[in-house]
Amino acid sequence: MLSENVPENRCGYVVHPEDARAESLYGDMESERWHERNRAVCCWRNEWNGTGRCIWHAEGSEKSAVALQNARRDGPERLDGIRLSGVRVPASVGLSFAGCVLHGGDFSDADLRGTNFADADLTDADFRNADLRKARFENADLYHTDLGNANFRHANLDNADLSHAAAENARFLRATLERADLFRSDFERADLRTASLVDVELHNAALGGATLRRADLRRANLYDADLREADLRDANLEDGSLDKTDLRNVDLRNARLYRADLSEARIDSDTEFGTTVAYEERTDLDGWDVSPTDAAVWTYLRLRNLHEAHGLTVRGRQYQTKADQIRHE
Ligand SMILES: [Zn+2]
Numbered sequence: 001m002l003s004e005n006v007p008e009n010r011c012g013y014v015v016h017p018e019d020a021r022a023e024s025l026y027g028d029m030e031s032e033r034w035h036e037r038n039r040a041v042c043c044w045r046n047e048w049n050g051t052g053r054c055i056w057h058a059e060g061s062e063k064s065a066v067a068l069q070n071a072r073r074d075g076p077e078r079l080d081g082i083r084l085s086g087v088r089v090p091a092s093v094g095l096s097f098a099g100c101v102l103h104g105g106d107f108s109d110a111d112l113r114g115t116n117f118a119d120a121d122l123t124d125a126d127f128r129n130a131d132l133r134k135a136r137f138e139n140a141d142l143y144h145t146d147l148g149n150a151n152f153r154h155a156n157l158d159n160a161d162l163s164h165a166a167a168e169n170a171r172f173l174r175a176t177l178e179r180a181d182l183f184r185s186d187f188e189r190a191d192l193r194t195a196s197l198v199d200v201e202l203h204n205a206a207l208g209g210a211t212l213r214r215a216d217l218r219r220a221n222l223y224d225a226d227l228r229e230a231d232l233r234d235a236n237l238e239d240g241s242l243d244k245t246d247l248r249n250v251d252l253r254n255a256r257l258y259r260a261d262l263s264e265a266r267i268d269s270d271t272e273f274g275t276t277v278a279y280e281e282r283t284d285l286d287g288w289d290v291s292p293t294d295a296a297v298w299t300y301l302r303l304r305n306l307h308e309a310h311g312l313t314v315r316g317r318q319y320q321t322k323a324d325q326i327r328h329e
Pocket of ligand 1: 011012013043044045053054055056057
C-alpha cells in the first residue's frame, strides 16, 4: 500500500531507515539486515486529534497516558517508528508493549517508569534521557539502541540483546541484566553499581570509566572488553573470563576473583587489587566447595602471576608472601 493512496482519516505512516538511525550508521551487512526485517508497512490506524497521524505516529508529547492506554490493543502489535518522545505515563497506568514490534521507536526524554517492554523488538530505538525505572525488558531486542543518560534503576533486562547498544552515562542501579548480550556495546561511564550481570556477555564491550562497584559479574565473559579507569571495588568476578580484558587503571580492591581467568588480562602500575584479597575477611564461600583460605591462596597466586607477567615484580612478590603466610597459619 503506497502512502499516497491512504484515505484522509488513516495514519499512512511508513517507517523509513532514515527515521530509525539505521542507514548512516550501518555497514552493508546491517543495512541488509534492516531491509530484510522491515518490509515497509503502511499504518492503517485512525488519524488522531487533527495531526494527520495516529496517536503512535503523531509528533509531539501532548499525548495523555489514558489516551495511549486506550489506543493499545490487547497483545502484540506492530508499532515500528512509534513516537513517544517526552510523554509521561505513570507506572500506575500499567502500559504494556510486551511482544510488540517497536523498531526505530523514539522514547527519548519520556517518563515510562514501570512500562512493560518484555519480548519487544526495540532495535534502533532511541531511549536517550528516558526514565525507565522498574521497566521490564526481559528477552527484548535492544540491538543498536541509544540508551545514553537513561535511568534503568531496578529495571529488568534479563536475556535482553543489547549488542551494539550505546549507553553512555546511563544508570542501572540495582538493575538486573542476567544473561544479557552486550557484545560490542558502549557502556562508557555507565553507572552499574549493584547491578546483577551474572552470565552476561561483554565480549568487546566498552566500559571505560564505568562504575561497577558491588556489581555481580559471576561467569561474565569480558573477553577483549575495555574497562580502563572503571571502578570494580567489591565486585564479584568469580568464574568470569577476563581474557585480553583491558584493566589498566582499574580499581579492583576487595573484588572477588576466585576462578576468574586473569591469565591474559592487561594491567599497569595503576591497576589496583589492594594488598589483601576479599576472601581473607570471609568465614564461608557460597557457591564453592572450597574454604575462603583456599580461595585467598588461589587468588594471591594468580595475582602474583599476572603482576610478574607485566613486569610488576615487587607487587608480584608481595602476593606470593601473602599466599605463603596464610598457607602456614
Ligand atoms: Zn500510525
